[in-house]
Amino acid sequence: MQQFVQETGLVVPLDRSNIDTDQIIPKQYLKSIQRTGFGINLFDDWRYLDPGEPGMDHSTRRINPDFVLNDGRYAGATMLLARDNFGCGSSREHAPWAILEYGFKAVIAPSFADIFFNNSFKNGLLPVVLTEAEVDTLFGLAGTETPIELTVDLGSQQVTGPEGFSASFEIDPFRKTCLLEGLDEIGLSLKDADAIHAYEARRRVEAPWLLRD
């Protein structure tokens, strides 16, 4: 898994709540059997004016000039700022894959949908929960003519930016360690193989119908 320690980068303000995974990466691209190739179709329906299909040459499609991601000022941005309930909807891990491949390292919002939140950590994308007021402040700062940069530091759990902006965020220790070290979760869990076998042995007695082969 990709590591996350500290990131500094431009912020794209995407001022919407309830951004669902169908918007993040529309279903037609889910037919891929690869883990890569999704970045070009991130926010496809909003980003392009014509409908997209897998396999087309997306570089020739008509760009929606009104969509914030297409604003040249934000080229190379690594931070995405959004409103409540980001990532709601389906469980597709293609959503964090697409966001990461586009170049974002962190998403900042007042709240995230559970599955998206979870999937992000598995891939080294950091979802940062700040308060409504802090996110409001950031929209105020990031929505002006000149884009702003933010720094997200995982170790100290701090987001810092211009005009003295500073906010801290919560993260559970297991996830923090996994991200900081880029750990393989499966390998970690397999260290508990004995405990899993012991559990199965106990359940074969308690609830034998569940473990028949």
Added chain:
Amino acid sequence: MAGRTLYDKLWDSHLVTQRDDGSALIYIDRHLLHEVTSPQAFEGLSLAGRTPWRLAANLATVDHNVPTENQAAGVSAIEDPTSRLQIETLDENCDAFQITQFKMGDLRAGIVHVIGPEQGATLPGMTVVCGDSHTATHGAFGALAHGIGTSEVEHVLATQCLVAKKMKNMRITVTGPLGFGVTAKDVILAVIGQIGTAGGTGCAIEFAGEGIESLSMEGRMTVCNMAIEAGARVGLVAVDQKTIDYVKGRPYAPSGQDWDLAVAAWADLQSDADAVFDHEVTVDGTLIEPQVSWGTNPEMVTGVSGHVPDPQMMDDPIHRGAIERALKYMGLKANQPIDSIRLDRVFIGSCTNSRIEDLREAAKVVDGKRVADSVIQAMVVPGSGLVKEQAESEGLDVIFREAGFEWRDPGCSMCLAMNADRLGPGEHCASTSNRNFEGRQGAGGRTHLVSPAMAAAAAVAGHFVDVREWL
């Protein structure tokens, strides 16, 4: 010690190990797989040289991509090469790892959340996961069931466990009795309308009360299915006699001595009387009327006798902006009566509403009537090959066909339009599915979430009507 909730009990009985950092390993009894969220997981497993921990825990099927016409022609006849490759990839992975799969064309194949319960592969007291958010459906059996991502699919394959953190407990009590003609779909849409799409975030929701107890198992599945639309990964209903009667005799259900042991154990699958929930919500079930969604997320919903809201009446600017954007996308006017919304297409299907009772309810409404001329297409897509077979044995296919509906092969179909079934830009669809997000049923398509009976009535009238007047 305070009593435990149903969720607490399920968690406790599946806890393998609790780690110091607050995370835990929980054991997974049943892992369902489908073609969209599994290929990268199998690839990861192969690359790491790992094999499935317990083969018998896994059950796979194809549903999202399958065409709903002429399935008998087989995988090689699928026109879209990317869909075909994804389905072939699952076939190959299941063959290579020796995982049981109901392949396309198998009578037992269908939408993964329909076939689990249908086969008895979903049992009370189990943990059930699948790389699909509507895994919440299986909670109707008093099982701890939720969607997972592809990395977790790989993790479950390799370890039979999931790294998890305990959720909060929420109880939604729906009082009763429900009104005449009000269905499970109306109940869950009304609940989401009340608590919002993030209302259950971080929680396992137990649905309780007369309004839930009075529902059939299929109705309870419809309710739990959409827990995720209320923000919760998990929906639950306590086990009662209906649960046990439904499970009995199904192919994967225990039998003989195992059955007796299981039934005895299942008696405890309910929240203790003194259990404490982190959040409690009560919904007055007696006031719920048939629901219709008017916007672009499932909380944008109202009763059929209602109106599209007026954004000007909203104080909160973010909320106002969201409604304005939704109305623009949906092509609706503020204050427009719901029954003035005209439909271009009607879709009866999806893991929310494609079971036999759903099809019976819809057939009852259309029997002897005709789909309105203004409706371009009305289709019924059964949830599984077995549902289709059952419906045909009852003559429901004839009722639908004579009314002008298309009668299709099973699959997800126009619920998410990954196959050829989809809306055109700007088209309004009365849909029994669960998501009305922008573009969900086809780019530019406009989805209205309703019950099967409401969808059927809308097909005949050409616009929304209060189906209670037709029953």
